[in-house]
Structures are given as C-alpha cells and as structure tokens.
Amino acid sequence: MYLDSGNIEEINQCLKMELIGGVTTNPTLVDKDEVDLEYVRELTKGKKFFVQVNGDSKVVMVQHFEILYARFKDSIIYKVPISEQGVEIIRYIKE
16 A cells, blocks of 8 residues: 655655555645655655656656756655656657
C-alpha cells in the first residue's frame, strides 16, 4: 500500500506503524503541503517514492523530468500523466 500524501506528519506516522510500502505524490500535493522532495526521499529510504512529472506542455514536462532526474536519478519512481503529451514524455524517458 502507498500513501498518497505530501504531509510529513502523515508520512512519519504511517512509516512508524509500518503500514506503507512507500509514498506517492502529485503536483497538487507537493504545492499544498509545500513538500521538500529531498526530505521525503530521505524519510522513505528503503521504500518506494513516486513523484509526478509536471507541466502544461511537452517542453515543460521534459524540463521538469530532467530537473528531477538530475536530483534523484533512479532513487524515485517517475509518474507521468497519461495524455498525448504524457505518452511522448514516456517515450522520451525510455530513450
């Protein structure tokens, strides 16, 4: 089970209770909870951490992916919204 949250208290509580296999976020959660992705990555070490690529165009989504990849490499799982642009981003990431 994965916690869909950016709330540090919720994440800590679920991790302490060993209820989750990881955390998944999206741009709305990141903005709402002012999430420090690096801090959450540290909290979830040994667990899966999903971060969604964000943007309103292919160019912006590619830029966001490249920023995330430069920071996290393969230590997170990248989520991509399924849309025409999203499919193009998935192809880009796979290459």
